[in-house]
Structure formats: structure tokens, C-alpha cells
Amino acid sequence: MNGDDHLHEDRAPGIEEHERAANVLSYTVGLGLAIVATAASFIVAQTDLLWPPGAAVGLVVLALAQIGVHLVFFLHLGSGPDDTNNILALAFGVLIVFLVIAGSIWIVAHLNANTMSMPMN
């Protein structure tokens, strides 16, 4: 793009600046990895391949891996200096998502533990 002068430009998410063959390959590899991760999730959920109490953790790990695949191969988010803005925005989004979800689960778990439950009958 800029030859050898090492001038960094911002990059937009979703844009990959290569020739067509490389781009089609990127989408195809992404689709393949995504399908593998999905299939693995379904296998983990339906069999005892993983130690059952740990299966939930395994599912979360597979989901995070698949989200990573989507970000890199479909949204073309890279780790280069041109992507800094996009990655920083993503990091902030992930922080808020984590706070909202983990915070809610944490608070309500304590609420349930400290509240006398109604007798079930």
C-alpha cells in the first residue's frame, strides 16, 4: 500500500487489502474454522467427551474461540498498528459486556443466597 515508508494508516474493520484470491481464502478458512468450532460445541454438549462438570467451561472456551475466528476472518480485525483504534474500541466493548454479565450474575447469586426463599409446594 505505502511501499517502504512505514506510514501507518487507520484501517476500517471489515476491509482486508489484499488481492481477491487471498480474500476468498480468508473467508473460506474462517468458515471452515467456524464450522469446526460449532460442531465441537455440539459434540461437547451432547456427549460425555468432557468431564461433565467442566463441560460448561469447555463450551465457553469454544464460543470465545469461534468469536475470535469471526473477528479475524470475517470482520478482518488484525493486530497491526493500523488496527489500533478498532481493537481499542473492541476492548472497551468487551469490558462493558464483561461487567454487565459477570456483575449481574454475581449480584443476583448473592441476592438469592441472602434472601429466604418461599417454600416450594
Added chain:
Amino acid sequence: MTTVTAEADQRAHGRESHGGPAPTRIVVAYGFWIFILSDIVMFSALFAAYAVLSGNTAGGPTGAELFNLRSVFILTVCLLLSSYTCGLMMLSAGEGSLERFAVFAVLTFLLGAAFLVIELSEFADMVRKGAGPSRSAFLSAFFTLVGMHGAHVATGLLWLLFMTAQVAAKGLRPKVLRRLLCYSLFWHALDIVWIGVMTLVYLMGVQR
């Protein structure tokens, strides 16, 4: 042509002043990326509500009794394939190939529509079994979260119709290409939300 010279000007200018305004395409996509992240933050609230309420079935049916993993797998494959064809559609648009763009746009629309039809028939089936959104807190949270994702898919399908009409009417000019770029970001982001729904709601729901 004009855009290319403008970008080259900005580039040459930026070399002296360390930056300066980025090309419109970069600014537009970055702004839309911020919107997508805020949309995902909105989804995180619904995910949190579901995670907190998923055990409160009020004596009604549980996820393990209701969910059919075979159709969830089909839904996932539809969405993944439509993301793939959406990516190929963007490549064709970038090359200015109208025929290939049209083919991939139709494929993307059909796969997205298949997703929506299967999901709605699953919903109708649940309501018929007496497991509608008013049955329990678990089902309210379920229909809100999954329904919100479905509403986004429906919006994406409408948007794709508008974009195809724009390409037909105006051709693949830079402004239309920027809108297409935003559309593709939106469509790929729906996949990411669906991975969360698939894992947290369906796969973990069946385990309980």
C-alpha cells in the same frame, strides 16, 4: 477517481502533519463499528437477564425439555453460510462485478430468510405447547433475548433488500460501497451474537 486523488492528497499531507483526517471510508466504518459494539453491549444486558432468570421456570417446562438441538444446528449453519456469502458479495462489489454481487446477495438473503423462518416456526411450536413468553421468567428472558436477535436478522434482511435496490439504481459508486461495508459489518456481528445465544441458551440449557 476524485476520491482516489483526495486520499492521495490526504496521505501526502499526513506525512508532514502526522495524521489529519482519515478517508471517509475509514471514518464511516469506524463509526459503524462503534455502533455495533454498543449494540452488543445492549445484547449483554439481555444475556445477563437470561443468565440470571434461566433457572426460574415457575414449575413450567425447562430448556432441556423444550430445545431441539438439531434445528439449532441447522440455524447455526444457515447463519454461518450467509455470513460467508455476504463476504463474497462484498468482494464482488469491490471488484465492480454486478452479476456476482447479485448472485451472492440472493444467496445471503435466502440463507438469512431460512434462518428466520425456522426460528419463527420453533417459536410458534413453543407457544402452541403452552411455553410462551408469559409462562415463566425463564421463558420471558428466552423470548426477549432470542427474539431480539431474530429482530436484528429481520432488519438485516430488509437492509439487504434496500442495498440491492440501491446498487441496481445507482451502481457500485463509493457512497453505495460504504453503505454495503456497514451492512456487511452488521451481518457479521449478528453471527457473533448468535454464537453467544447458541452456547449460553441452547447448549448450556440442554445440559441442566
